[in-house]
Amino acid sequence: MKQIAMVMAAALLVGACGKKEPEAPPAKDQADRLSSTESLFRGVRLYHEHCAQCHGPEAQGHPDWRNPQVAAAPPLNGTGNEWKRRKQDMLAIIHIGAKRNGEPVMPAWNGRLSDQDIEDIIAWFQALWPPDVYDRWRKANAQSTLPKG
Secondary structure, eight states: OHHHHHHHHHHHHHHHOOSOOOOOOOOTTTGGGOOOHHHHHHHHHHHHHHTHHHHOTTSOOOTTTTOTTSOOOOOOSSSSSGGGSOHHHHHHHHHHOEEETTEEEEOOOBTTBOHHHHHHHHHHHHHTSOHHHHHHHHHHHHHHTSOOO
């Protein structure tokens, strides 16, 4: 909850600031991480409504998530393996759900959450990722989208 409060407080401060000084454009490396305050607020609300029961209120995951004998939700806060997934893979898992050994371990959210809802949820949990984790994810995604030749 502490991280959630920090993200929301930062978003409020940025959004509430009426007097702005000229600012430099965001660094190219961070440009795709920037999300609107509205998107982050929607993302945290939707996450708590649909995802927190399994992934934890602070996206910390279930304590047994690494145990192959247990179907437990992994952390989404940058401390697990989620950052190793391409964005299109994250979207697909949320849309179609996940199975382990043919058994469903995560429900499909397609038809229950809109594409924008899913984008907002991903934006929110990625906002929890430490900068070095996000940077590794961004670089890996940039390489995975380059044309092979």
